[in-house]
Amino acid sequence: DADVTQTPRNRITKTGKRIMLECSQTKGHDRMYWYRQDPGLGLRLIYYSFDVKDINKGEISDGYSVSRQAQAKFSLSLESAIPNQTALYFCATSDPPSTANNEQFFGPGTRLTVL
Amino acid sequence: GQQVMQIPQYQHVQEGEDFTTYCNSSTTLSNIQWYKQRPGGHPVFLIQLVKSGEVKKQKRLTFQFGEAKKNSSLHITATQTTDVGTYFCAGRRHGQNFVFGPGTRLSVLP
Numbered sequence: 001d002a003d004v005t006q007t008p009r010n011r012i013t014k015t016g017k018r019i020m021l022e023c024s025q026t027k028g029h030d031r032m033y034w035y036r037q038d039p040g041l042g043l044r045l046i047y048y049s050f051d052v053k054d055i056n057k058g059e060i061s062d063g064y065s066v067s068r069q070a071q072a073k074f075s076l077s078l079e080s081a082i083p084n085q086t087a088l089y090f091c092a093t094s095d096p097p098s099t100a101n102n103e104q105f106f107g108p109g110t111r112l113t114v115l
Numbered sequence: 116g117q118q119v120m121q122i123p124q125y126q127h128v129q130e131g132e133d134f135t136t137y138c139n140s141s142t143t144l145s146n147i148q149w150y151k152q153r154p155g156g157h158p159v160f161l162i163q164l165v166k167s168g169e170v171k172k173q174k175r176l177t178f179q180f181g182e183a184k185k186n187s188s189l190h191i192t193a194t195q196t197t198d199v200g201t202y203f204c205a206g207r208r209h210g211q212n213f214v215f216g217p218g219t220r221l222s223v224l225p
Contacts (some may be wrong), residue, residue: 040217042119042121042215045212103163
């Protein structure tokens, strides 16, 4: 089974709709992240959480909100979707920087289209 | 804020040729990571570099961290079709999150 899962994998929605993307992990990591990927722009950090009670804005948080329901679950919401939020969204988890690699483990991604 | 650049944006090579992608940061980094994303897939961690001037090898891949810890490179010797994908560097300043570069997309022609 995959260590980091995301649902849905694909979603088409209309402008103004509220949408939630969900992420679950079995890695046991405290740190979780939400990124969006756009062609030519790499991965940009939306929000991150270092534990259940910790939520932080990333580089591009406007128009998004998150909820850390448990250590294993981190959801991303678009309160009122707009077309320029059409992108590929990735959830990731990691150990703290003090560990050997603190590599990020990414989920399979959610392709979101806002019409 | 911190910026991480990568060049080239795209690279097309013939199978068997070498390939290099370069990563440059606007600020001195604590460490740098490299990831590979296959077409239609998700980024997968390749390696982390921490020390100034560090060089690490993984089979045909050679990773280097610059002396000033502001740049890095990934070199692939004798590319294979399995090397196709986008290679991202991600740099981290002390106490900050990783910032990803825009990636270099590699195509390998058989």
